[in-house]
Amino acid sequence: EVQLLESGGDLVQPGGSLRLSCAASGFTFSNHAMYWVRQVPGKGPEWVSVISGSGDNTYYADSVKGRFTISRDKSKNTLYLQMNNLRVEDTAVYYCAKDATLGIGYYFDYWGQGTRVTVSS
């Protein structure tokens, strides 16, 4: 059974940093691109970042480029999102999600339960 379990969400002040983790199980982790998608309650999801299965390729939404870094550890089957210089508008529930295909940039067949990030003074 595929499972994605996020952690690391917290209340942080503007300008602060946070590192999210997503522990994956139930599938061959290195075969699939992995994503971070965030959602403000009552709004549609927003794609944040993606990393290829090999870890060689990463992409970011313009809204987080230069502040967020996605990475993965294949030995731990874990996905990360390092978030620096956080802004109030980064407040959201952050989900990790798995690409349904063996490619990158498609759709998501499994999502974690989400971890809440609140940026406020």
Add this chain to the structure above:
Amino acid sequence: EIVMTQSPATLSVSPGERATLSCRASQSVSGNLAWYQQRPGQAPRLLIYGPSTRATGIPARFSGSGSGTEFTLTISSLQSEDFAVYYCQQYHDWPLTFGGGTKVEIK
């Protein structure tokens, strides 16, 4: 950026009736469109991709159609568990973008 617009924002339907949800892209996404269902307090769940292929385990009452800029999700006979918010997502180009959602509520 491709903007996805969903309509209506809220759809009131009686159990057993048909629901038709629309999704429009600001430019052609060919057939690169997916639909998700999100129940309160849960993560989105993949329903449809491609744009008419049901994901694993999705009941046949869910169907998707369309191409280019106009897409439709149809739920043929609403069950109690189908009352939720539905999102479309394009994967034709970066950035991947979602619509604002349609809430299907009990009439």
